[in-house]
Amino acid sequence: MNRFSITPPTDFVLARDACSYGYFLLAPNHWEPRTGSFSTVMDVGVEGEGGAVRVHVMQERLAGATLRVRLDRSVSALEAKAIRAGLSRMLRLDESAEDLAGFHALDARFKESGRGRLMRSATVFEDVIKTVTSCNVAWPSTIIMNRRLCETQGKASATAGPGCGHAFPTAARLARVRPASLRARCSVGYRDVRIVELAKMFVRGEINPGWLESAATSDEAIHEALLEWPGVGPYAAANIMQLLGRYERLPLDSESVRHGRDVLGFKGTPAQIMKKVQGHFAPFGVHRFRSYWFEVWAFYERKRGPAWTWERETTGKTFTASKLKDEDFAGERPPTGEREDRSTRRTQRAQKKRRAGETR
């Protein structure tokens, strides 16, 4: 079998729902704007055996239309089942139109566009590592880290194709890598030890995806557990929770401060603005991350056009707080005073450093 079809939820639109979160721009995923098709590479075989599979998904431009899935090699029924499960997780095919109605009832702004699903990875492990690679780094570096993780540690697909030709590495694979090797080959920097340790925790069963994805597990229990993991702080924990489909916590970062200040008009220190952003989205209750995210996403789309037109190597690399802040958008240019503040702070730091050197 090298092709099959999937019946998605009645309101599912591939271009909208796949291009709904930054991970659609990260390897091994690839969105092709010209054809409106999504592809990825999945490692569905037994560890050490067989190659990865390139998976290509298309849909007619019609909500709820059948998803046509094409593979670059023939797969067994078991492998096909794993590919279906992976795609279902990535594209949130388990979230029906009725499920999203609850969100739209709380936040009617996104009812017309139908926004509600957030693209994620095929496995919890990949979501966790992708989150760690997005911490304390500009977005272009996250793109590089994920590409190199796939190219150097992931299983190769049988054929060449668009984007990365390798699957995302499994936990078993990353648990065996020396941290120094990961740092040298994948540019992950000090995250090397944390990534390998997380992989080992998955392999040893100390992190149990089943427990994390079980509806019986409380948000509080998961949040508490996540904060114990290496490389996972408040931002990463909240982000992993939204990837698990738990939208009540906001992963607030520097980008949230930019949004609070530039779009919502909040004033104050970054900490004060974050508090105001928290309060602003509180009325959206269990869906507050969706409200927050699609508001941010709408801002990006006003700047760069619809997400389904973005390409990883061009538009996709321009999403950094500093780039968005410094751009000369009509009516949204940062106040001159702020630019002067940045320049002044830089000069003051240089002076402080020089003084420190003189007193040594």
Next chain:
DNA sequence: GGTAGACCTGGACGC
């Protein structure tokens, strides 16, 4: 509990 500084990389910037 709050704060300062180190961690590491790619990109921006000044010379």
Next chain:
DNA sequence: GCGTCCAGGTCTACC
């Protein structure tokens, strides 16, 4: 072309 600075979230030491 080279050197320096900056942004980014987590972690640890210290008060």
